Amino acid sequence: MPVPFTRSTYEARLCIVRAALARRQIDALVVTHPPNVRYLTGLAASAGAALVTGTDLYLITDFRYAAAVERLLDEAALHEIVTPMVGEQPLEQATASLVAEGQLARVGVEAAHVTLEQHNRLAALQPGASLVPVSGVVEAARVRKDDREIAIFREAAARLSDVATTVLREVVKPGRTEMEIAAEIDWRLRRAGFSRPAFDTIVASGPNSALPHAYPTERTLADGEATVLDFGGVYNGYCVDLSRTVLLGSPSAELRRMHEAVSKAQQAALAILRPGVAPEEVDAAARKSLGRDGLEEAFGHSTGHGLGLEVHEAPRLGRRRPDMEPSAPLETGMVCTVEPGVYVVGVGGVRIEDDVLVTTDGCELLTRVDRAWRVR
Structure with missing residues (x-):
């Protein structure tokens, strides 16, 4: 696994994404596109997601990546900014639980990367929240290289x-x-x-x-x-x-x-x-x-x-x-x-x-x- 970026790099990326969500009046963003998950958390995986809120960043994946996630968080000192949720629940259920716990009303989903079936499953599991299709939030941060x-x-x-x-x-x-x-x-x-x-x-x-x-x-x-x-x-x-x-x-x-x-x-x-x-x-x-x-x-x-x-x-x-x-x-x-x-x-x-x-x-x-x- 490549040496991760520093904690300050991930913090700067999160600040850009959170500012973009605030401008759109969105309480959280479900990130499912693997390159975007990697950009925000450092995890290169074929399965996983991230949930970005105004104060927290959750990394949701399955047991196959448990050791990789722990090593990543240790090497880049990310434990204080990334909360791992490994193998606890399927993606949609884990996201719904976090949305309900945080009483999040407007939840963004990556319109270019979420299928209609995934959208419907997310909507059914979190009826108290409104799903908002958004495009290019993380990609806009990625466009300028550090x-x-x-x-x-x-x-x-x-x-x-x-x-x-x-x-x-x-x-x-x-x-x-x-x-x-x-x-x-x-x-x-x-x-x-x-x-x-x-x-x-x-x-x-x-x-x-x-x-x-x-x-x-x-x-x-x-x-x-x-x-x-x-x-x-x-x-x-x-x-x-x-x-x-x-x-x-x-x-x-x-x-x-x-x-x-x-x-x-x-x-x-x-x-x-x-x-x-x-x-x-x-x-x-x-x-x-x-x-x-x-x-x-x-x-x-x-x-x-x-x-x-x-x-x-x-x-x-x-x-x-x-x-x-x-x-x-x-x-x-x-x-x-x-x-x-x-x-x-x-x-x-x-x-x-x-x-x-x-x-x-x-x-x-x-x-x-x-x-x-x-x-x-």
């Missing part, structure tokens, strides 16, 4: 960069299959100290490179093609993510043009990425650059996404959708990807992705791997 989190990201990105450089030099070769390369990438991630891949590794060659989220197949890499590599790892619980496109042998002039255009688009996005800038402005900079090369219509996904305990979280660097409120501007301490790409059926695809930290005067490039990679 000094310890930033240190983890810098180390993780350095390790990922080393893996990527070795993979590009030694692993991606004509004659190898996509599945072989993907398996070797995953093995190298674990050897580099990552607990697991952050997502299913993408190796997409030739026509498959025109599919943004292709799965590795038994297809063999060949000269003259583009191969998109997209992979990442989880280090001390935090996700990093990187993409490079390898041009094999003697690629066509169009593939070389696409690669150069995507590289320029990423530089255009990085040039304006700083505190106070709206995420959609970063996306617009990449699209404008690709438009000058006649490739804007070949770019169908967002320019980037936030990183943290999940591989996709806020902020989203993309076009504003009509049904969405305007995005909050970027702030120092945010970590995100910048990954423009173009995909043309019959030609191939190119994506270049790096991880960056938003700093006071711009951004810090966390991943450092040569963008223009050729295998001859």
Whole structure:
């Protein structure tokens, strides 16, 4: 189990969440999304919940995590701020008991993570309380990373960069299959100290490179093609993510043009990425650059996404959708990807992705791997 954060870190996180609940006039929040439970308590588990009130934090889980919870509370000195409830009652019953005991009237539930069935069970067990659907309360606290989190990201990105450089030099070769390369990438991630891949590794060659989220197949890499590599790892619980496109042998002039255009688009996005800038402005900079090369219509996904305990979280660097409120501007301490790409059926695809930290005067490039990679 990773060394936990300090007690003062968890106290600061709780203060942010409690302030958000007070603004919404909510007496307590039932936290069921595992990354959010981990953020507030330090427990990485597949089952469990937390109940945050104005004065208390309860950690509810089963007997499988009894020893892990006790060790966690000891190591981070959290006994005074976290009350464990291990194996005493099922989640819904334990929550209902605490709500009744505290005479809590308005109880928030994580709308994006609670199923209708769970909501109905909670409501039936606590008829005296009103369940209030809320979104993004804990996620809003997670979006800005503290000094310890930033240190983890810098180390993780350095390790990922080393893996990527070795993979590009030694692993991606004509004659190898996509599945072989993907398996070797995953093995190298674990050897580099990552607990697991952050997502299913993408190796997409030739026509498959025109599919943004292709799965590795038994297809063999060949000269003259583009191969998109997209992979990442989880280090001390935090996700990093990187993409490079390898041009094999003697690629066509169009593939070389696409690669150069995507590289320029990423530089255009990085040039304006700083505190106070709206995420959609970063996306617009990449699209404008690709438009000058006649490739804007070949770019169908967002320019980037936030990183943290999940591989996709806020902020989203993309076009504003009509049904969405305007995005909050970027702030120092945010970590995100910048990954423009173009995909043309019959030609191939190119994506270049790096991880960056938003700093006071711009951004810090966390991943450092040569963008223009050729295998001859």
